[in-house]
Amino acid sequence: MPELTVPHPAPLRDDGPGPSSTGSATPGASIITSHSTAVDDHAPVRTAAEAGVVECTHCGAVHPAAVAETPCGRCGAPVHARKVASIERTWAFLIAALILYIPANLLPIMTTGTLLSSQTNTIMSGVVYLWLDGSYFVAAVVFIASIVVPVFKLAVLTMLVITAQRRSTWRPYERTRLYRMVEAVGRWSMVDIFVVALLASLVRLDALAMVTPEPGALAFGAVVVLTMFASLSFDPRLIWDPVDTHDTTD
Numbered sequence: 587m588p589e590l591t592v593p594h595p596a597p598l599r600d601d602g603p604g605p606s607s608t609g610s611a612t613p614g615a616s617i618i619t620s621h622s623t624a625v626d627d628h629a630p631v632r633t634a635a636e637a638g639v640v641e642c643t644h645c646g647a648v649h650p651a652a653v654a655e656t657p658c659g660r661c662g663a664p665v666h667a668r669k670v671a672s673i674e675r676t677w678a679f680l681i682a683a684l685i686l687y688i689p690a691n692l693l694p695i696m697t698t699g700t701l702l703s704s705q706t707n708t709i710m711s712g713v714v715y716l717w718l719d720g721s722y723f724v725a726a727v728v729f730i731a732s733i734v735v736p737v738f739k740l741a742v743l744t745m746l747v748i749t750a751q752r753r754s755t756w757r758p759y760e761r762t763r764l765y766r767m768v769e770a771v772g773r774w775s776m777v778d779i780f781v782v783a784l785l786a787s788l789v790r791l792d793a794l795a796m797v798t799p800e801p802g803a804l805a806f807g808a809v810v811v812l813t814m815f816a817s818l819s820f821d822p823r824l825i826w827d828p829v830d831t832h833d834t835t836d
Contacts, residue, residue, distance in 0.1 A: 669821040679816035693802035753828040772814045
């Protein structure tokens with residue numbers, strides 16, 4: 587009995603609008619197309635290290651990994667696979683912020699004076715005064731922005747640096763989200779400094795009232811700036827480097 591030869595179907599092509607793209611395509615063709623799309627959606631994601639490329643953080647140009655530690659061909663900035671001394675610089679800013687956080691809360695932040703009396707307040711005493719005075723919303727805003735947010739930032743950055751230094755593979759998605767949160771809320775913890783600056787600029791009629799910034803405001807502002815520098819110095823790609831290495835060895 588002679589053998590039957592079944593011709594293979596020609597590969598599908600997208601030649602633009604035409605009869606085949608307006609509904610006259612065969613059912614088999616649509617099934618093949620949807621199946622290939624599903625496979626692409628579930629394909630493993632290749633990292634830049636696996637692809638052998640590195641990105642310039644200044645202009646976004648992509649170069650082969652072999653040109654790392656050399657000037658960028660587009661903007662001339664040094665190209666690095668990771669931020670230089672990221673862990674060390676983050677630790678330096680973080681330790682300085684932790685040290686200054688103590689005087690920022692213990693020293694007075696401002697002194698308010700009138701013809702009859704004057705009053706000096708720290709951050710916490712100001713929150714208590716606002717709360718007892720009935721300004722509950724303002725007290726809550728100052729407490730969250732001046733106490734909760736700085737403690738949250740310091741705790742999260744410390745955890746990120748320690749886990750990255752130990753090359754931990756624990757919850758990389760959650761750690762990356764925490765890092766993005768620290769970046770987003772960083773500047774909003776300056777509310778106390780904004781309030782002091784605003785009051786000092788508005789209340790300059792010394793015959794009636796006076797608002798004077800105190801050393802606590804300087805220390806608190808330094809804490810906020812140092813934590814912002816710490817978050818900028820930290821390279822979030824260090825979170826994923828141990829995960830990629832672990833996946834490769836497995």
